[in-house]
Amino acid sequence: MIYTLVVAHILGLFVVVYCDGGLFSSSQLEKFVDEIPDMPRIKGYDVVHGVPVSKRLKITMFQKHWKFHKDLPLTTVFAYGETKRTATVPGPTIEAVHGVSTRVLWQNRLPSKHILPWDPTILTAIPRNKTGVPTVVHLHGGIDEPQSDGNSNSWFTAGFQQVGPHWTKKTYHYHNLQQPGNLYYHDHAMGLTRVNLLAGLFGAYIIRHEKVEAPLGLPSGDEFDRPLVVFDRSFRTDGSIYMNPTGNNPTIHPQWQPEYFGDVIVVNGKAWPYMTVRRRRYRFRIINAILVKEILVGPSEIADVVIDFSKSKSNSVILHNGAAYPYPDGDPVNATTNDSKVMKFIINGQREIDPSRVPKNLLKYPTPSLTGSLENSLCCYV
Numbered sequence: 001m002i003y004t005l006v007v008a009h010i011l012g013l014f015v016v017v018y019c020d021g022g023l024f025s026s027s028q029l030e031k032f033v034d035e036i037p038d039m040p041r042i043k044g045y046d047v048v049h050g051v052p053v054s055k056r057l058k059i060t061m062f063q064k065h066w067k068f069h070k071d072l073p074l075t076t077v078f079a080y081g082e083t084k085r086t087a088t089v090p091g092p093t094i095e096a097v098h099g100v101s102t103r104v105l106w107q108n109r110l111p112s113k114h115i116l117p118w119d120p121t122i123l124t125a126i127p128r129n130k131t132g133v134p135t136v137v138h139l140h141g142g143i144d145e146p147q148s149d150g151n152s153n154s155w156f157t158a159g160f161q162q163v164g165p166h167w168t169k170k171t172y173h174y175h176n177l178q179q180p181g182n183l184y185y186h187d188h189a190m191g192l193t194r195v196n197l198l199a200g201l202f203g204a205y206i207i208r209h210e211k212v213e214a215p216l217g218l219p220s221g222d223e224f225d226r227p228l229v230v231f232d233r234s235f236r237t238d239g240s241i242y243m244n245p246t247g248n249n250p251t252i253h254p255q256w257q258p259e260y261f262g263d264v265i266v267v268n269g270k271a272w273p274y275m276t277v278r279r280r281r282y283r284f285r286i287i288n289a290i291l292v293k294e295i296l297v298g299p300s301e302i303a304d305v306v307i308d309f310s311k312s313k314s315n316s317v318i319l320h321n322g323a324a325y326p327y328p329d330g331d332p333v334n335a336t337t338n339d340s341k342v343m344k345f346i347i348n349g350q351r352e353i354d355p356s357r358v359p360k361n362l363l364k365y366p367t368p369s370l371t372g373s374l375e376n377s378l379c380c381y382v
């Protein structure tokens with residue numbers, strides 16, 4: 001157990017308190033006791049006379065407290081949101097319409113100091129006056145102009161006080177001209193991507209295309225079409241996010257660990273949550289925001305899945321993680337380990353009349369042309 005001495009200034013008196021900085025054991029957390037939240041949905045378009053038109057959004061990064069589990073103390077996080085009160089981890093789901101552009105003014109209201117340790121020995125965005133948290137947003141999977149792509153060196157600190165060498169503009173322009181589907185926005189600042197993601201800066205982005213998708217007959221609407229953003233974290237007993245700051249090769253990189261393994265599995269911001277569902281089909285857009293571990297899909301990959309709960313003979317189903325990690329040669333996951341479970345579905349009621357279906361054929365995506373694009377697609381972040 002590590003105890004950190006903290007001097008707190010309370011009611012004008014200096015008192016000394018002991019803050020328990022030990023690691024929180026995930027086995028203490030009861031599973032499936034917190035209901036899964038649906039992250040706030042923000043429409044990336046307006047509707048004028050029944051027609052969707054372009055919209056400008058303002059989304060801000062805040063430091064705030066987040067409750068990951070009813071028995072875990074509040075955790076300090078970085079969160080995206082339209083206001084500090086409505087900011088969440090993961091961030092709000094942005095819903096765009098194919099062919100209707102969305103502009104986002106990404107703002108940074110983070111404090112002068114990061115909540116997680118930085119590694120000073122890797123190439124990192126460092127503000128000139130060494131204060132502020134550099135951030136920049138990348139829309140993962142988005143086909144967008146370079147100025148809106150969140151280059152690692154286009155970072156900015158709070159109030160755009162300091163900006164990176166490639167910074168060009170405040171408001172990003174997403175054309176939403178690609179196929180409908182699931183994207184994922186996340187921080188991308190040079191050398192800080194991992195700590196900014198660990199702190200909570202990521203969220204789902206959906207592009208819909210009614211004409212193309214409607215014939216597929218998939219479950220639709222806010223109730224039956226749900227993003228699930230899966231990630232893992234470790235915590236200290238005071239609720240703070242734990243990141244091992246000791247490097248594997250400390251003489252070269254004192255803080256560098258190639259991977260992050262958290263012992264608590266989190267879906268939509270709650271540890272091992274439950275979701276109450278009806279006895280019918282649901283569409284789940286599962287985003288793996290885990291930094292290393294593989295569940296159904298690789299890190300940063302997205303799976304679009306239909307689950308038919310009417311096929312279940314029982315009243316509950318547990319979503320399991322069966323992948324060894326690091327994948328595929330790492331430690332196996334078995335039923336006795338905490339990380340073998342992800343979330344629980346509680347199935348309510350009788351089998352329903354369900355007009356949705358699983359299509360025989362999916363959309364055909366055009367083969368991308370790779371000519372001349374390799375240089376632009378190289379991604380440099382840690």
Ligand SMILES: [Cu+2]
Nearest residue numbers: 138140186300
């Ligand atoms: Cu990415």
